[in-house]
Amino acid sequence: MSFATKSPWVIHYDASSCNGCDIEVLAALCPGFDVERFGIINTGNPKHADIFLVTGSVNEQNIHTIKEIYNQMLEPKVVIACGVCACSAGVFHDCYNVIGGVDQAIPVDVYAPGCAVRPEAIIDAVVEALGILDKKAKALAAKKKGA
């Protein structure tokens, strides 16, 4: 697991974001911020991913997709809510089709605020997620040894 804790792969899903946070997630991966130099790669396959970046709030239509992606990811896994809509539904909190933040669907480990979330905040959140991922990996290994 040590390689994964140093160079996690991320999967990104746009729940019902306005795109602002999505393009900032991509901008963090591209030149300018370039987290790929640390081995953080955006993947389309939930089974390859260690970190789940969700942007936007949860609604009736996409709640199943978010749960499905989360369930397909292998342990250990960390969820980051990117942007204020993913944290608490933000300005859209009283829209009729919005249930709330991502924590209404799946357990969230790190909250990255901002509208739109800045790439620096995403990088901070990923760094924090690395620590959580490491802890979860160790707990998983200990559990396997004990069993």
Next chain:
Amino acid sequence: MGKATVIPFGPQHPVLPEPLHLDLVVEDEVVIEAIPQIGFVHRGLERLVQTRDYHQFIYIAERICGICAFGHSMGYAETVEKLMGIEIPPRAEFLRAVWHELSRVHSHLLWMGLAADAFGFESLFMHCWRLRERILDLFEATTGGRVIFSVVKVGGVTRDISPDMFERFATTLSGIKGEYNQICKAFLTDASVKNRTVDVGTISQQAALDQCMVGPFARASNVNNDIRALGNGAYGALSDFKPILDSQGDCYARVKVRALEVLQSIDIINELIAQIPAGDIAVEVKGSPALGAEASNVLEQPRGECYYYARGNGTKNLERMRMRTPTSQNLAGMTTALAGCDLADVNMIVLTIDPCISCTER
């Protein structure tokens, strides 16, 4: 002839930054029919006009879409100004047009990067996004935000741009232009790019007209449809504006139209900056829209014509606010282009309409 199979495409797919679901009915690798399913991004924000007053709603309007954020705040503000009969200062009109064209450059560069990613040209993707960062730096220096700016208000704009900053605009844009020409050359002449785009997803001019397609998607099929040519606001000051058209109607033509529009937008920004008038940047707005007053407005977004409609009810809240966004017009064209294409070309065709799902579903 094989048996028809249905392949689900999306809502989570590496090529799609946004959730869109397509049921692709395929027979031997050939797509017979594509059935779109939407609703993953629907928030129902048009209804928020009932609880937010018309000054507050501009921040909601801006968050319809993070890529065309500036266009939506500008379109909403213009509609409410029409509704209340407000005349804004000419300098504010020019500043709005400069930021709007800058958004078009950023949106097209973003799209070109995603398109390069879709046909597997990773380094071209990175180069487009590298140039885009420099546009975002200009936004950050003048508005404080990278993607959501909040500089437009009903009655004008909240921030002015100083002459020094306009100098910086000119130097940055001329610097970008040189590097951009190299990227353009890769998009338009590289054999590996042409293999993926030429004669893929062709739409005839008649089909484009029949399906009311808008924006660069329609202009690539030789439909002369560009709202900027009407000369609304500061666009009336442009000496010679001609929409960029192409007659091929395939993916290559759509890449070409957008690639040339970036250069056109840079020229428009330079022309507007050269003749920007001095004066105030906003007028004070008081009162409420009258009961039963109606206004509509059109605006050329990076993705095409966007239509706004507003109705007042005598209070601070609007009775109704409605937008018809370019992607909802173009979805019919996309399903037509997908019918009969190879399965491997699906992501290329979906991307060349430049889908903006959060605009469409709101």
